[in-house]
Amino acid sequence: MTLEEREVEIIEEFSMFSDWMEKYEYIIDLGKEASPIEDQYKTDDYLIRGCQSQVWLHAWKEDEKVHFDADSDAFITKGIIALLIRVMNGLSPEEILNSDLQFIDEIGLKDHLSPTRANGLLSMIKQMKLYAIGLQHKTEI
Amino acid sequence: MITGEKIVDLDVLKIRKDFPILKMKANGKPLVYFDNGATSQKPLDVINSVEKYYNSENANVHRGVYFLSQIATDLYDRSRQKISDYIGAKHNETVLFTSGTTESINLVAQSWGRKFLKKGDEILISGMEHHSNIVPWQMIGEEKGAIVKMIPLNDDGSLNMEIFKERLSAKTKMVAVAHISNTLGVVNPIEKMIEMAHAIGSKVLVDGAQAVPHIPVDVQKLDCDFYAFSGHKMFAPTGIGVLYGKRELLNEIPPYKGGGDMIDRVSFEKTTYAELPFKFEAGTPNISGVIGLGAAVDYINKFEWKSIIDYEDELLNHLTIELLKIKGLRIYGETDNKIPVVSFLVDDIHPYDIGTLLDQMGIAVRTGHHCTQPLMDRYCIPGTVRVSLSFYNTKEEINVFINALNKVLTMLR
Numbered sequence: 001m002t003l004e005e006r007e008v009e010i011i012e013e014f015s016m017f018s019d020w021m022e023k024y025e026y027i028i029d030l031g032k033e034a035s036p037i038e039d040q041y042k043t044d045d046y047l048i049r050g051c052q053s054q055v056w057l058h059a060w061k062e063d064e065k066v067h068f069d070a071d072s073d074a075f076i077t078k079g080i081i082a083l084l085i086r087v088m089n090g091l092s093p094e095e096i097l098n099s100d101l102q103f104i105d106e107i108g109l110k111d112h113l114s115p116t117r118a119n120g121l122l123s124m125i126k127q128m129k130l131y132a133i134g135l136q137h138k139t140e141i
Numbered sequence: 142m143i144t145g146e147k148i149v150d151l152d153v154l155k156i157r158k159d160f161p162i163l164k165m166k167a168n169g170k171p172l173v174y175f176d177n178g179a180t181s182q183k184p185l186d187v188i189n190s191v192e193k194y195y196n197s198e199n200a201n202v203h204r205g206v207y208f209l210s211q212i213a214t215d216l217y218d219r220s221r222q223k224i225s226d227y228i229g230a231k232h233n234e235t236v237l238f239t240s241g242t243t244e245s246i247n248l249v250a251q252s253w254g255r256k257f258l259k260k261g262d263e264i265l266i267s268g269m270e271h272h273s274n275i276v277p278w279q280m281i282g283e284e285k286g287a288i289v290k291m292i293p294l295n296d297d298g299s300l301n302m303e304i305f306k307e308r309l310s311a312k313t314k315m316v317a318v319a320h321i322s323n324t325l326g327v328v329n330p331i332e333k334m335i336e337m338a339h340a341i342g343s344k345v346l347v348d349g350a351q352a353v354p355h356i357p358v359d360v361q362k363l364d365c366d367f368y369a370f371s372g373h374k375m376f377a378p379t380g381i382g383v384l385y386g387k388r389e390l391l392n393e394i395p396p397y398k399g400g401g402d403m404i405d406r407v408s409f410e411k412t413t414y415a416e417l418p419f420k421f422e423a424g425t426p427n428i429s430g431v432i433g434l435g436a437a438v439d440y441i442n443k444f445e446w447k448s449i450i451d452y453e454d455e456l457l458n459h460l461t462i463e464l465l466k467i468k469g470l471r472i473y474g475e476t477d478n479k480i481p482v483v484s485f486l487v488d489d490i491h492p493y494d495i496g497t498l499l500d501q502m503g504i505a506v507r508t509g510h511h512c513t514q515p516l517m518d519r520y521c522i523p524g525t526v527r528v529s530l531s532f533y534n535t536k537e538e539i540n541v542f543i544n545a546l547n548k549v550l551t552m553l554r
Binding site: 052053054 | 493
């Protein structure tokens with residue numbers, strides 16, 4: 001699936017919910033289902049700054065495609081990052097860097113979060129893109 | 142001006158009508174405002190006083206010879222007297238206006254600190270302090286080579302008075318402590334602490350931000366050297382605060398902001414400073430803020446303190462009992478003497494998840510470290526969910542909150 005196709009799939013899933021409680025319930029379930037990150041990556045080196053909860057992100061390259069693994073101590077954050085990974089996982093660094101991640105606006109996430117929370121979301125996206133830049137010429141961050 | 146007898150029985154539903162914002166909806170649900178520790182809502186009396194000032198009383202104070210400036214100056218000076226009476230100060234010139242508790246503490250740290258702190262001196266700060274009562278001391282400590290030491294807490298959130306006693310020494314020059322903890326709601330034994338600090342020659346600054354809306358404060362009885370608080374937590378506008386200081390001390394320390402109003406005579410050769418309080422009030426003050434603060438004092442003075450305290454105790458008891466019924470819930474701050482502020486966590490659930498979902502149900506609580514990171518570190522927690530109440534909150538709101546919290550926890554467990 002292309003990045004855009006993945007985004008459309010997510011937008012369609014979210015359109016089935018009638019209010020934000022239902023959306024959050026879905027995001028929480030995604031967070032609960034997401035597998036935890038390995039302990040060796042749950043350190044300060046992999047911590048993303050700018051979030052109220054702790055978020056660890058690990059990235060590596062295989063066959064020229066970028067892969068992400070992440071974890072958080074808060075379910076909502078973990079669910080949001082699971083969505084970001086679903087969209088960007090297994091793509092080339094260039095595809096990741098060029099993505100504008102429209103789905104975040106379409107599902108109303110950016111508007112809905114308070115400014116502090118929205119900053120956390122932007123920090124996550126920024127870090128994933130920075131890792132993609134770094135992985136253009138390496139295989140591991 | 143308040144005339145007539147004080148209201149003894151709190152008619153909370155009537156009081157709520159005084160606060161227009163309480164009628165609002167949040168995310169389509171009636172607003173349940175439980176974040177008074179961050180800021181309080183404002184009664185119409187306060188809102189109207191600010192509006193009236195800008196409509197018909199606005200002019201700069203202490204400067205003009207014309208009619209409007211006289212009105213503004215009168216209102217401003219009368220507010221200062223009201224606040225002075227509110228905290229039991231003897232002389233109203235010892236009540237300085239600042240932009241808030243944070244500026245008040247910075248003023249003392251910089252002004253008193255620069256003059257009186259020397260290398261090797263010690264500043265004792267409690268482990269439950271807000272960053273505003275930690276960072277200014279670290280900053281001046283670094284500048285002057287003074288050491289900041291901590292008074293640790295017991296598990297129940299009370300201060301460890303044995304270790305406080307041990308750490309007080311001839312080197313201690315300042316003890317900086319909260320009257321009441323913003324995160325735990327615990328009331329500290331500051332009168333005793335002030336007595337102990339004075340016995341070894343140390344000064345004491347009290348952060349009264351959380352105290353002034355909930356309990357009567359008498360700075361003479363406390364005998365504190367400095368007492369700092371903000372208007373916006375006691376139903377007044379933001380951007381206005383107070384620093385009370387003992388007169389001899391305030392006369393001894395230099396001003397820390399220079400400019401208009403704080404001078405006696407300016408020339409390029411030498412400038413002399415004005416008397417108290419103006420020495421510390423450079424520039425045009427937050428006049429509408431001061432007037433709003435005076436109106437807030439008038440509003441609180443309508444009620445008997447006993448009525449407010451008894452009612453808030455009832456709210457605190459109800460909230461605590463209901464919370465403790467929840468499996469896996471832990472409350473931080475378990476002393477007997479508390480204001481209605483409760484910080485809690487439930488098992489390993491992150492407070493951010495709880496707060497976000499409660500917001501969807503119209504309930505405003507605070508989550509995170511509450512600007513008390515050392516306190517969070519002490520308990521090894523990322524943050525808490527904090528409920529902080531005022532006398533316009535109700536038991537019914539607490540019940541709505543408890544139901545919502547149980548629903549939220551089902552989603553998260």
